[in-house]
Structure formats: C-alpha cells, structure tokens
Amino acid sequence: MIFFPLCDRCSGTVEILYEGQWGRVCGQKWDVDDANVVCGQLGCGRAVSAQGSVHLGQGSGGRPTWLDDVGCKGSESSLTECSHGGLKHHDCLQSQDAKVVCSGKKSPSVLLVNGSDLCSGRVEVYQIGQWRTVCNDIWDLNDSAVACRQLGCGRAVSAPERAYFGQGSGPIWQDDVGCSGSECSITQCPHTGGTHNCRHGNDAGVICSVTSQIRLVNGKGRCSGRVEIYYNGQWGTVCDDSWDIKDAEVVCRQLDCGGTNQVRSSGQYGPGSGTIWLDDVACTGSERHLTECPHRGFGIHNCHHSEDAGVVCPAAQVRLVDGKGLCSGRVEIYYSGQWGTVCDDDWDMNDAAVVCGQLGCGSAVGAPLGAHFGQGSEPTWLDDVKCSGSESYLSECSHRGFGVEDCKHGEDAGVFCLSEIRLVNGTSHCCGVEILYKAQWGRVCGQKWDVNNAHVVCGQLGCGRAVSVQSKRAYFGQGSGPIWQDDVGCSGSECSITQCPHTGGGTHNCCHSNDAGVICSGKGVSFPCLYMSCIRIWFELCI
Structure with a gap:
C-alpha cells in the first residue's frame, strides 16, 4: 500500500506500508518514471513533479526507510514492482525523502x-469504477467534516x-461510517467494510461552510474582478495562461452573473497575495463550476x-413594467433569454435605489410590494434580494440565485423612481427642459407640450409655477443629445415628469427644432422640501 501523509491525496512525501508500519522511500535517483507509477497507483493521473529533497514539509521524521534506489520504467502498476535496492536496505539521509506532485485529473474519490x-x-464515493452513495446510519458532523476538508470546502x-x-x-458504498473528524x-x-442494511432513502448528505468556491475581487461589484477560488482552506488566484472567454463564461455562470463579454489578464485587477491555485484552465464553456474544467x-x-x-460579467438588464413611464413599475430582469420578475421578500428602498440607478432614473422614492403594478x-428570477444600495446593477446584489424562489406573482416587487430633471440655456436655473435617463441628459419633444406638463417640471425643481410654455422652434436652443420623451400628457398633479403618460425611452417622431x-416663476419652495412633500403625496395617492 502507498500513502501521501498530507490531506491533498495527490501530492506529498511518498510512504509505503511494510510489516504493518508506514515507512519512507529514499529520494536518491528518484525521477518522473518513479513518480508516474505512484500517481497511477493512487488514481491521481500523471506526475507533474518528482522531488528527492525536502520541498513538501519536513520529511517523515522518525519513520524507517523501506526503499532506496528505486528504478521504475513508468509502466508498472505498483511501486514495489519497480527495481530497488531491497526492502530496508538504504544509505539515505532524512532530508532525502521522495516526493511527488500528481496532476490529479482523474475523478476525485468523493x-x-x-x-x-x-x-x-449527497455524498458519493468512487470505488471499483462506480460512484456509490453512503448510508446515513451513525452519520454525523465528524463524518461531514472529513468530506468538507477533503473537498477544500471549509468546515x-x-x-x-x-x-x-x-x-x-x-x-451503496458503506454503512456505519465512523470518522473521528481528523x-x-x-x-x-x-x-x-462493504456491507450495509440500507436503502437509498437513507443516503447521507453534507453541507459545508464554503457555499461558493469562487469570487471576483477588486472589481466594480461582485460580478467583475480578479478571479479567486477557495481550495484547501485558502483563497487563491488563477493564472491567465490559456485564459479565454469560455473560462470566463463558466465563472460568470457559477456566480449567477449571466454571460460574459470581457476577459482580463496580466493582473489588471491587481496582484493577489495568496496561492496560485489554477493554471492552464481549458473550459469548454458548458461546465457548471470552474474546478470542473x-x-x-x-x-x-x-x-x-x-x-x-x-x-467582467455583463449586468443583467432590468426594466420597469406597467407603471406610468419608464421609471416606475414592476421590476423585471433579463436572464437566460427571458424576462422574469423579482419577488418582494426582503425588498426595500436599498434594492429600489439600485434599480433606479441602473436605469438612469434618478433616486428611488418607493419600493411597493404585493404586485402593486400588477x-x-x-418566471420569478430573483428572491431575497439584499442590496446595500451602492451596487451599480441589481444582479450584483445578494440573492438566492437565479430561479431559486418560493414566491407567487402576487409578491412581485415594484419601484418608484424620481427622475432627475434640469432646465438649460435660460436666463436662470428655472428656464429650459432636459431630463436624465440611462445616465445621459436628453431633451423632451414639444409636441403636445402644455402648461400642465410645465407645472410638473417647475414643481419638481422647486421653481414655483409655470409662467410660459415653449413648445415649438426650440426657444432655448436645439439640443444635440437624445430626445427621451414625446407626447407628454401630464394632468398637473404629478410629482415627477416621469410619472406622466408619454412615449418614452427614446421613442419619438421629433427633431431638435421641436425641443x-x-x-417658471422661480418662487416655489426649495427642492428638498418639495421632494419630501412629493413622496408623501405620491404614497397617499398612488399606494
């Protein structure tokens, strides 16, 4: 029998069992052919390193040396089949232990x-060419601890x-598994020992503390950054050798961040400080987890x-549906080729603020629950969304995972945004009209523009009441950016121009000569006071 005295079963100091005792193999003349036999005997793929001096720890202190002058051809099925100087015959120093690092590419044992x-x-163990379950008789946390450690999944x-x-x-592999935990x-x-009295209704399971083995660091939110994976109790990085869009797709999918459109290399998110865990990653793009590649x-x-x-994973698109305009409505997010809703469990103003920010709709003033907008x-794509409010995109916020939910559409979440607006090219800050949408300032078409629309704009800015309406010939000069709204039809009681009916989102039949x-009178209350009163009125009238 052969053994590595480390918890990574595919690398370490080589020991063999003889006369009931584990002993060392001398590293003199130790080479890759010898190492290949060890890796093959353990089901650990091929050798990638063969060392004959201290490198992986401090040797097998105090244990006897069983083999010296090992000379394998590389085709043997067991180390003891190779030529050697005879069991217990050696002239080896303690510092000359044989060591091996195997590729580990064959199937893991658990x-x-x-x-x-x-x-x-569910726990499954690979034995005699088959994956086998484990019976849960006397199964406990000590058993689970060993499985978690073996997989590098924490406690x-x-x-x-x-x-x-x-x-x-x-x-079924085994019954009455009794690990000490070490x-x-x-x-x-x-x-x-291979016998059991179980059925598959008694299959054992494990939940480890590391529920996600991958993260992106130093980017803008959780969906961009340096790739790090958790293995053997430690976070480490991934080398960019052979790194391409297919590898990135797997990372984005594993993190529920959608697809990908950008790959970063050469430490563009700063150098990591831990172990470099992976190199020459070669995903097909269909894997669920990066470590499967x-x-x-x-x-x-x-x-x-x-x-x-x-x-860099692209943010999932968001839209607001069935509200008055583009900046209020039921929240929907685009995932896997389909629009879906967001459940209102834990939905609050922080979540709404992220949606408004992502849409370029200014500040959030409401986060209605219970399918307020129908x-x-x-499908319901997101549940238990927990944003801090600082995220750039809704998909960057914590959630249960796309499609993981326990909701009905009667719990669809909604948002009210208060779009930013400004007046430009006039003699004061209370003349002219531009609105901010999708992070870009744009004009409003003058077709059907009337005093009710103007009253809403003036009120929103704390500029009193409208005293003049300019609907033709671009009175304040022609704009050069997008035209965001057309056919605006306010009643005059709205708190924001985005609450008014309109054909928005850049849909219009206008040119800038009709801006x-x-x-405005300029005698209204200050904007902060108006903002708070509008929130109060809005909730009284609309919720």
Whole structure:
C-alpha cells in the first residue's frame, strides 16, 4: 500500500506500508518514471513533479526507510514492482525523502451531488469504477467534516440524513461510517467494510461552510474582478495562461452573473497575495463550476501574481413594467433569454435605489410590494434580494440565485423612481427642459407640450409655477443629445415628469427644432422640501 501523509491525496512525501508500519522511500535517483507509477497507483493521473529533497514539509521524521534506489520504467502498476535496492536496505539521509506532485485529473474519490454547488449535496464515493452513495446510519458532523476538508470546502455545517439531496441510483458504498473528524479522506474512516442494511432513502448528505468556491475581487461589484477560488482552506488566484472567454463564461455562470463579454489578464485587477491555485484552465464553456474544467492540478503553475486572471460579467438588464413611464413599475430582469420578475421578500428602498440607478432614473422614492403594478406572467428570477444600495446593477446584489424562489406573482416587487430633471440655456436655473435617463441628459419633444406638463417640471425643481410654455422652434436652443420623451400628457398633479403618460425611452417622431421649454416663476419652495412633500403625496395617492 502507498500513502501521501498530507490531506491533498495527490501530492506529498511518498510512504509505503511494510510489516504493518508506514515507512519512507529514499529520494536518491528518484525521477518522473518513479513518480508516474505512484500517481497511477493512487488514481491521481500523471506526475507533474518528482522531488528527492525536502520541498513538501519536513520529511517523515522518525519513520524507517523501506526503499532506496528505486528504478521504475513508468509502466508498472505498483511501486514495489519497480527495481530497488531491497526492502530496508538504504544509505539515505532524512532530508532525502521522495516526493511527488500528481496532476490529479482523474475523478476525485468523493463528490457532493445535487446540492447548490460543489460544497453541498449527497455524498458519493468512487470505488471499483462506480460512484456509490453512503448510508446515513451513525452519520454525523465528524463524518461531514472529513468530506468538507477533503473537498477544500471549509468546515461542516450540517450532516443531513434521509436522502435530503435526493436518492442515488447506484450501489451503496458503506454503512456505519465512523470518522473521528481528523482524517484526510472519507475512505480512511472506520466503516462496515462493504456491507450495509440500507436503502437509498437513507443516503447521507453534507453541507459545508464554503457555499461558493469562487469570487471576483477588486472589481466594480461582485460580478467583475480578479478571479479567486477557495481550495484547501485558502483563497487563491488563477493564472491567465490559456485564459479565454469560455473560462470566463463558466465563472460568470457559477456566480449567477449571466454571460460574459470581457476577459482580463496580466493582473489588471491587481496582484493577489495568496496561492496560485489554477493554471492552464481549458473550459469548454458548458461546465457548471470552474474546478470542473481541465487544468494542471491545484497549486501546480509556472506563474506570478502579475498574471492573475480576471473577468467582467455583463449586468443583467432590468426594466420597469406597467407603471406610468419608464421609471416606475414592476421590476423585471433579463436572464437566460427571458424576462422574469423579482419577488418582494426582503425588498426595500436599498434594492429600489439600485434599480433606479441602473436605469438612469434618478433616486428611488418607493419600493411597493404585493404586485402593486400588477402580476407578471414570466418566471420569478430573483428572491431575497439584499442590496446595500451602492451596487451599480441589481444582479450584483445578494440573492438566492437565479430561479431559486418560493414566491407567487402576487409578491412581485415594484419601484418608484424620481427622475432627475434640469432646465438649460435660460436666463436662470428655472428656464429650459432636459431630463436624465440611462445616465445621459436628453431633451423632451414639444409636441403636445402644455402648461400642465410645465407645472410638473417647475414643481419638481422647486421653481414655483409655470409662467410660459415653449413648445415649438426650440426657444432655448436645439439640443444635440437624445430626445427621451414625446407626447407628454401630464394632468398637473404629478410629482415627477416621469410619472406622466408619454412615449418614452427614446421613442419619438421629433427633431431638435421641436425641443420643449419652460419658464417658471422661480418662487416655489426649495427642492428638498418639495421632494419630501412629493413622496408623501405620491404614497397617499398612488399606494
């Protein structure tokens, strides 16, 4: 039997079992052919490093040396089949332990299946060419702790029983697994030795503390930045060798950040400081998790942190539906080729502020619940949204994951925004009209522009009442940007021009020679006071 005395079972100091005792293999003449036999015997792929001096820790202090002068051809199935100087015969120093780093590309010995990610799910162990479930008899947190450690998923949070993650369909591996919690692999724990009295309704599960194994750092929000993965209890970076759009797509999908349109390399988000965990990543683009993609093996690289990979995931589009204009309505978000709604669980003004900001609709003044703008018919994409208010896009906020929800459309979330407006090219700040939408100032078409529309604009700016309406010949000069609104039809009681009926979003049949204008009395209350009174009136009238 062969063993690495480290919790990464595919790298470490080589030991073999002889006469009931683990002992060392001398590193003299140790080469890649010898290492390949060790990696193959352990099911750890091919050797990527073969070392004959101290590199991975301090040797097997105090243990006997069983083998010296090992000379494998590389085709042997076991290390003891290779030529050597004879068991227990050596002239080796303690510092000359043989060491190996394997690629680790063969299937892992344990997986968590049907969970939300790689760190939760039904426990399955690979044995004799098949994945097998584990019976939950005496299954506890100690057993779960070993599985979490083996997968680099932190500590165990829970040890769910009774097929919590669904029933498996293959053989049942073991029963009465009794780990102490200190083992490096679930296969090292005491168990019944291949017998059981279980059915798949008793399949064991695990939930680990690291529920997401990937993050983006130093970007603008959680959907852009330097790629970091969590492995073996530590966050580390990914080298940009061979890094491309397919790798980035997997990262964005794993983070529920949609697709991707930009790849970053050469440490553009700053150099990391931890271990470089992955190199030569080669995803097809269809994988669910980055660690499912081919790579050189954890910790195996020829990179510096100046080569740390990065990703920019595009923000999911947002729109407001069935409100009065583009800046109020039921919140809908575009994901997987389809518009869907947002559940109002935990929905608040911070969430609404992010939506208004993303749409270029100014400030949020309301976050109505209970399908205030009517029920949607599409899927519900987001639930339990928790924005801080500083995010640039709704998809950057914390949520349960796209499509993970327990809501009905009677709980669709809504938003009221108070779009920014300004008056330009007049003799004071109370003359002219421009509105801000999608972060760009634009004009309003003068067709159907009347005194009711003008009153709303003046009131919104704290400029009193309208004393003159300019609807033709671009009285205050022709604009050069977009025309955001046409056919505006206010009643005069609205608090914001965006509440008025209009054909907005840049849809118009106007030219800048018809830009609307206003001259206000300039004797109104200050804007902050008007803003607060408008919120009060709005909620009295509209909610």
